[in-house]
Amino acid sequence: MNLIEYPDRDLMMMDLASVLAGELNSYLMRHDEASFAVPGGTTPGPVFDALCAANIDWGRVRIVPTDERWLPESAPRSNARLIRRHLLTEHAAAATLVPLYAEAEQPEDRLEELTEAVRPLLPLTVCLLGMGTDLHVASIFPGADRLAEAMADDAPPLMAMRAPGAPEPRVTLTMPVLRGALSTHILITGAEKRAALDRARDADPAEAPVAALLDEATVHWAE
Secondary structure, three states: OEEEEEOOHHHHHHHHHHHHHHHHHHHHOOOOOEEEEEOOOOOOHHHHHHHOOOOOOHHHEEEEEOEEEOOOOOOOOOHHHHHHHHOOOHHHHHOEEOOOOOOOOOHHHOHHHHHHHHHHHOOOOEEEEOOOOOOOEOOEOOOOOOHHHHHOOOOOOEEEEOOOOOOOOEEEEOHHHHHOOOOEEEEEEOHHHHHHHHHHOOOOOOOOHHHHHOOOOEEEEEO
């Protein structure tokens, strides 16, 4: 595991935004389009606030949430809502958001068409992830109803997931998609998540899904 420790959060957010911009720009110098998977939640907000002003040809970037609650973008808990508000502004407003929600009662009703929209983005150019204190990534939760399927090497790109403590059904990129990204970064803050990360180093991925990514990912941490 490549772990980078920062003296403070502000420096980490700015530095990580610069790294992500550099990786996207480098890829776009050699390819027509780049794909960028990003999490919801509040932690990456400052990264997005810095990244949206970066000098990138955003019109050639496709952005996809790493996971999504089965809620419309108008809902306060929608990851797409946060991504659009914090990342798809300024220069980055030219990027295209590939949503993981479509209007239906259950994700299974629209999962096939959502999957077909994601396939052209693979392998992901850059993947930014968060991590929960329960060691979940995206919506691959310990104890989720289809955890083993989502972790399997032959998992489809997208799966619907339900987990204890998650009020809504979720749609998530599966572990092969996350592991297959050309560049993967995990962003965490605080002592509690650092302690959780230390537990994950030797943990069974079935109990700590993030453990399946630690060989490939760069982890960025600040108190």
